[in-house]
Amino acid sequence: MKSASLMWFRRDLRAYDNAAFSQALRQHEATHCVFVFDTNILRHLPHDDRRVAFIHAALQELDTTLREQGGGLRVLQGNPTQLIPQLAAELRCDAVYCNRDYEPYARERDAKVAALLGDQGCELRSVKDQVIFEQDEVLTKQGKPYTVFTPYIRAWRQRFTPALAQTLPTPMAGALAPPSAAQGLPSLATLGFAAASQQLLRLQTGRSGGEALLQDFAQRIRHYKAARDYPAVKGVSYLSAHLRFGTISIREAVQLAISEEGEGAESWLNELIWREFYQQLLWHFPAVVEQSFKAEYRQLVFPGQDSWFDAWCQGNTGYPIVDAAMRQLNHSGFMHNRLRMVAASFLVKDLLIDWRRGEAYFAAKLLDFDLAANNGGWQWAASTGCDAQPYFRIFNPVSQSEKFDPEGKFIRRYVPELAALDNKAIHAPWQAKSLPSDFQLGRDYPAPIVEHATQRELALTLFGKK
CATH class of the missing domain: 1.25.40.80 (Serine Threonine Protein Phosphatase 5, Tetratricopeptide repeat)
Structure with a gap:
């Protein structure tokens, strides 16, 4: 009997330079390939989630690549702790290969899969990638x-x-097993997601x-x-x-x-x-997912108002660079890295809102959402993480705007109601000595919902208490 393996693709949607895939192909005579749309994750996502569309497009291309080499990709939907052991048994695989994932949910999932595979004489072999x-x-x-x-x-x-x-070899010739016709890539609609969501992507997939x-x-x-x-x-x-x-x-x-x-x-x-x-x-330190890395900040009570959080989410705070950043995120699923720091600092240090609320909003909106990077970045900006920005260093949204968008080009793109303002007024319309005659602050664009200097002192007091 030929030695068979199952390659379980997860956050490694490529055949080229794939550590686990390379090992499976080298060590077994036949390798089956599978991806599971994990319903434990999918059920928490909106029906037009850009990430599902991005993954779907990547899987189409991966399947094409595998088929060109005589194989193909099985795509399943459900609970991987059930589906992976079942498929491995059905295909009589000696081992299941995957690339390691370091997130708490993934670690728990993989431990369950490993135990169930072990019960049926199969092994989960995870690889650094x-x-x-x-x-x-x-x-x-x-x-x-x-x-x-x-x-x-x-x-x-x-x-x-x-x-x-160094990139790793992918010795595919004659080593891939084709999937059955019934196990191809389901449509986005079949997965419970709107096909139109692909139109929301603004990135090559x-x-x-x-x-x-x-x-x-x-x-x-x-x-x-x-x-x-x-x-x-x-x-x-x-x-x-x-x-x-x-x-x-x-x-x-x-x-x-x-x-x-x-x-x-x-x-x-x-x-x-x-x-x-x-x-x-x-x-x-997996506990950072739920709490501040720094113990002294775990009991902070953030007094910011829900209406301020809503304004931040919608890009209606009255601070143009913050609003432009949030509107970019809502529109495209992307936010420039400098602006991630500015927007995060503004939420925590100006609006005095718990960093975890902002982290969760980014997690829901970012196409590139990565738990480790998102959590680390938010705790850095909030001064609650390891090697974080000191609590007394607080970004001034106006000076950040003047420094990094000096001509207001980015603001004009995402806050078009300010397009007619000059390059000085556009960063802080409420401070402008003169505004266009047909522009009225508070009507055409919000007045600032908070005053930065006042909120800065409140933030210093809040964090200084510990």
């Missing part, structure tokens, strides 16, 4: 996880060698989309450090969703960074290492 260093691979000299980024990045760089970023964006960024990476903070400029990589769903690999990203010289590539590599810093933090 989405990071260069995982779990306990980068620890302090005392054997403890790093909670400060600067020594972590120093240790990461000391351990790193270019060989760790699938492996081909990730490759195109990576190649495009390779032409711009030298300017990354200088341009990355300006939302009206094409300065960032736009690869976050592709890294999140694995349509490109972390090894490809790191290869690009180390193949270039200059501060742009160096700065981007630092961002990739921040990503791994938050991943290892979530692995070692």
Whole structure:
């Protein structure tokens, strides 16, 4: 009897440079491929969720790639703790391969699957793929996880060698088993999601989309450090969703960074290492999902009003750069990284609203939502996380706007009611000495819902109490 394996795709939607897939193909004579639309996750999502459309498009391309090699992708819907063991038994697989996921739900799910597979004489073999260093691979000299980024990045760089970023072979010829015709990709409607949701995507999808964006960024990476903070400029990589769903690999990203010289590539590599810093933090301290990393801030009572939170969500706070950021998020499922910090700081330090409410809103809206990065970023801005911004450093939304959108180009795109204001007035209309005659603050655009200087003092008092 031929040795058979099952490759379980999750957040690694590519055949190229896929660690678990490569191992399965090397070690077994026949490899079956499956993806499960996990109903434990899907049932909490809105019917037009962009991420489901992004995944669906990526799966179409992955299935095509596998079929070109004589295989194909089974796509199931349900509870993977039931479906994966059932399918492995049906196909008489010796092992199920997957790439490791470090989120609490994924760890619990995979432990259940491993136990059930073990009961039927099969093995779950999980492989490192989405990071260069995982779990306990980068620890302090005392054997403890790093909670400060600067020594972590120093240790990461000391351990790193270019060989760790080499892409992995994909020996597919003659090794893939085709799925049955009944187990192809269901439509979005069958999954319970609106087909029109694909129209909401503003990003190239699938492996081909990730490759195109990576190649495009390779032409711009030298300017990354200088341009990355300006939302009206094409300065960032736009690869976050592709890294999140694995349509490109972390090894490809790191290869690009180390193949270039200059501060742009160096700065981007630092961002990739921040990503791994938050991943290892979530692995070692999963409680950060529910509470502040810093114990002294766990009992803070945030006095902000619900109406302020609603205004923030809708992009109607009266602070143009914050409103533009939130409207970009609501419109596209993307928010520029600099603006994520500004919007988060404004919610917590100006509106005095619990960071977890903002984190949850971003989690529902971001196409590139990644639990480790989202939680880490919010706790950084809220001053509650490890190596976070000190509580007394509070972004001024007006000066941030003037510095990073000096001509108001980004604001004009997402807050068009301010388009006629000049480049000074557009950052703080309520401070303008003169406004267009047909523009009325409070009618055409909201007056500020809070006064920054006042709220800053309240935030200092709140966090200073501990």
